[in-house]
Amino acid sequence: MNDLRYPIGKFTSLVTYTTELRRQFLAQIAACPAEMRRAVAGLSAAQLDTPYRDGGWTVRQVVHHVPDSHLNAYIRHKLTVTEERPTIKPYQEAMWAELADGRSGDIEVSLALLAALHERWSRFLSSLAPADFERCFLHPEIPGPVSLDQSVAMYAWHSRHHVAHIDALRNRNAW
Numbered sequence: 271m272n273d274l275r276y277p278i279g280k281f282t283s284l285v286t287y288t289t290e291l292r293r294q295f296l297a298q299i300a301a302c303p304a305e306m307r308r309a310v311a312g313l314s315a316a317q318l319d320t321p322y323r324d325g326g327w328t329v330r331q332v333v334h335h336v337p338d339s340h341l342n343a344y345i346r347h348k349l350t351v352t353e354e355r356p357t358i359k360p361y362q363e364a365m366w367a368e369l370a371d372g373r374s375g376d377i378e379v380s381l382a383l384l385a386a387l388h389e390r391w392s393r394f395l396s397s398l399a400p401a402d403f404e405r406c407f408l409h410p411e412i413p414g415p416v417s418l419d420q421s422v423a424m425y426a427w428h429s430r431h432h433v434a435h436i437d438a439l440r441n442r443n444a445w
Contacts, residue, residue, distance in 0.1 A: 274322070274323035274326070274435075274438065275323065275326070276431070277431070277434035277435060277437075277438045278427070278430055278431055278434045281423075281424050281427045281428070281431075283420050283423070283424070284420075284423065287403065287417075287419035287420070287423065289400065291423070292400075292403060292419060292422065294426070295422045295423050295425075295426035296392065296395055296396060296422065296426075298426035298429055298430060299388060299391065299392060299395070299422070299425060299426050299429055300388060300392040301429070302336070302340075302384065302388055302429035302430075302433070303381065303384045303385040303388045305429070305430075305433045306333065306336060306381060306384060306429075306432070306433055306436075307381055307385075309433045309436040309437055309440070310329065310333060310377060310381075310436060313329065313440075313445065317329065317443075317445060318330040318333075318377060320439065320443075322435040322436065322438070322439045323435075323439075326435075327367055328373075329435075329436055329439065330372075330373070330374070330375070330377055331367045331372050331373060332432050332435055332436060333377045333380050333381065333436075334367070334371060334372040334375055334377070334380045335363060335366070335367050335372065335432070336380070336384060336428075336429070336432050337380050337383045337384045337387055338361075338363065338366050338367075338372070339363060339425075339428065340384065340387055340388070340391065340425065340428075340429075341383075341387060342358075342361060343391075343421065343425050344387060344390070344391045344394070346358045346407055346421065347391070347394070347395065347418060347421065347422075348394065349407060350405050350406065350407045350418050350421075351398065351402055351405060351418070355406055355407065355408055355415060356407050356408070357407070357408040357409075357410065358407050358408070358409055358410075360409065360410060360411055395422065398418075402418060403417065403418045403419040403422070404417055404418070404419065405417070405418050406418070407421070
């Protein structure tokens with residue numbers, strides 16, 4: 271049986287990032303808002319409040335988590351390009367998901383936020399020179415520097431990962 275926590279597998283960082291891979295990752299980030307909207311289309315309130323797996327977040331919490339996470343990424347990426355090896359601030363994503371806006375908020379607000387954010391983020395990332403993707407930030411919970419290339423790849427995976435949580439739940443429940 272597949273691990274419901276990782277429906278597309280765990281993220282694996284690459285040693286080398288090519289221009290073609292970067293193009294694919296940027297396209298996946300750009301596609302995330304439409305893919306998320308497609309994944310939740312037509313779901314009832316009860317379905318939105320169904321965990322994607324035992325012990326996991328509800329679909330609603332997943333939808334709210336993605337813009338929370340990607341807002342942090344957007345800021346981290348801008349810091350990486352404008353500062354020399356900034357140390358970024360982690361956040362308690364599980365605690366954020368338990369706050370009222372994550373547990374019971376209208377998903378339309380987060381879907382709209384995700385679309386606007388990804389429009390800005392995609393425009394920003396697409397404007398960068400190849401050398402900018404070699405710039406790094408420091409994460410207090412990750413050993414060593416994290417390159418912008420590595421972070422972009424991880425957030426492309428993250429986008430697909432959470433859409434796949436919802437798609438897999440819908441398939442299992444025949445929604």
